[in-house]
Structure formats: C-alpha cells, structure tokens
Amino acid sequence: DQQVKQNSPSLSVQEGRISILNCDYTNSMFDYFLWYKKYPAEGPTFLISISSIKDKNEDGRFTVFLNKSAKHLSLHIVPSQPGDSAVYFCAALPYGNNRLAFGKGNQVVVIP
Amino acid sequence: EPEVTQTPSHQVTQMGQEVILRCVPISNHLYFYWYRQILGQKVEFLVSFYNNEISEKSEIFDDQFSVERPDGSNFTLKIRSTKLEDSAMYFCASSDGTVNTGELFFGEGSRLTVL
Numbered sequence: 001d002q003q004v005k006q007n008s009p010s011l012s013v014q015e016g017r018i019s020i021l022n023c024d025y026t027n028s029m030f031d032y033f034l035w036y037k038k039y040p041a042e043g044p045t046f047l048i049s050i051s052s053i054k055d056k057n058e059d060g061r062f063t064v065f066l067n068k069s070a071k072h073l074s075l076h077i078v079p080s081q082p083g084d085s086a087v088y089f090c091a092a093l094p095y096g097n098n099r100l101a102f103g104k105g106n107q108v109v110v111i112p
Numbered sequence: 113e114p115e116v117t118q119t120p121s122h123q124v125t126q127m128g129q130e131v132i133l134r135c136v137p138i139s140n141h142l143y144f145y146w147y148r149q150i151l152g153q154k155v156e157f158l159v160s161f162y163n164n165e166i167s168e169k170s171e172i173f174d175d176q177f178s179v180e181r182p183d184g185s186n187f188t189l190k191i192r193s194t195k196l197e198d199s200a201m202y203f204c205a206s207s208d209g210t211v212n213t214g215e216l217f218f219g220e221g222s223r224l225t226v227l
Contacts, residue, residue: 004154032213032214034213034214034215036218041220042220042221043116043203043205043218043219043220043221044155044203044218045218046215046216046217049213049214049215051213089155091155091214092214093212093213093214097168098143098145098160098167098168098207098212098214099157099160099168099170100147100155100157100214100216101157102154102155102156103154104153104154105154
C-alpha cells in the first residue's frame with residue numbers, strides 16, 4: 001500500500017533554520033491532508049492539516065503546502081527548534097470515510 | 113488537557129493466547145479507532161467505531177479481532193488467538209466527529225509482543 005509516501009527518512013537541521021518535509025500521494029480522492037508529530041513512547045499528535053481545496057495553511061511556525069497537480073504536499077517548520085525533534089507523519093483522509101492513510105514518517109533532528 | 117489513555121503499555125503473550133487491549137477515549141468524543149504500527153512499517157488503520165458499532169474496518173481486521181465499548185467509557189480491542197505477526201504497537205484514538213477532517217487524538221500506545 002503506497003498511497004502516501006514519505007522519502008528521505010531522516011533530516012538533520014540547525015536550530016533556527018527551516019525544516020522541509022515532503023510527502024507524495026497517489027489517490028486523487030483524498031479530502032484532507034494532515035501532519036502528525038510523534039515523540040518516542042508517545043502516540044502521534046495532530047500538528048496541522050489542509051483541505052484539498054486549499055493550497056496553503058499556516059499555523060505559527062508550521063506551514064503546509066499542497067500541490068494537487070503534482071500530488072505533493074510539504075511541511076515547513078521555521079524557525080526549527082530543538083523541541084521539534086520528532087518523527088513526522090504525513091497522513092491523508094479519503095472522501096467519505098474515516099480511514100487515515102499514513103506515510104512511514106520522517107525523523108527530524110534539530111541541532112542546538 | 114483531556115487525553116486518551118491506554119493499558120497495558122506493554123504486553124508479552126504466547127502465540128495462540130487471547131489479548132485484550134484497553135483504551136479510555138476522551139469523554140465527549142463519539143468516534144473511536146484502533147490503529148497499529150508494526151516495527152519499521154507504517155501506522156495502519158484497523159477499525160473505527162461509532163454509536164456502538166463498527167463503522168469501518170480494514171482488511172487486517174479479520175475474525176480474530178473484535179472491539180467493544182463495554183461500559184460507556186472503555187473501548188477495547190480483543191485479539192482472540194494471537195499470531196507472531198500481531199506483534200506491533202497498537203494505538204487507540206478518538207475524535208468528536210463534528211467535522212471529519214482526520215484530526216484524531218491518539219493514546220500513547222500498547223506494545224504487544226507475541227512469542
């Protein structure tokens with residue numbers, strides 16, 4: 001099942017710089033796209049989402065961009081902080097059901 | 113802040129044994145879910161539950177699995193006869209369902225190890 005794909009499993013970035021995470025999808029019938037963040041020994045925590053009818057959503061340091069023609073979304077974190085070090089999951093919700101499809105996750109390490 | 117709680121945090125069992133994983137969703141939430149993550153793999157949807165019945169289930173959720181909301185606060189996942197490949201982290205989640213945007217509140221997970 002490759003509906004949601006995250007490449008580049010890990011990313012290291014200096015504190016204060018931008019972190020960019022990428023996600024590709026194959027299903028045109030996704031309604032919402034989300035990013036979840038996960039610390040070790042905790043469950044995923046919702047971070048930010050975007051509706052399929054939008055191309056950008058911003059919440060503080062986090063911005064998600066959606067390019068529907070390319071079936072691609074990205075998460076920008078700026079400025080990155082050490083507390084942002086976590087695994088980030090891209091997820092997508094199809095129209096008409098509530099089964100989230102997750103990517104494999106990207107490990108982000110923010111170096112102080 | 114309200115949270116989803118899960119017990120046990122870790123369970124080790126022998127193949128063929130029954131396992132029950134327990135969850136207490138956020139109290140005013142109406143939709144409940146189980147997901148699992150096998151080590152090194154994606155988080156996978158298992159089942160969603162609303163109004164005391166299963167609303168959706170994945171191909172993974174076969175006859176060996178069942179869910180129940182026995183007392184209005186707990187939400188349980190039962191695996192009748194565990195297999196080695198059931199070893200995974202199982203996450204319970206809930207949502208208030210007012211708008212279906214995929215925003216779920218997850219518990220910390222229950223790690224199941226089948227020997």
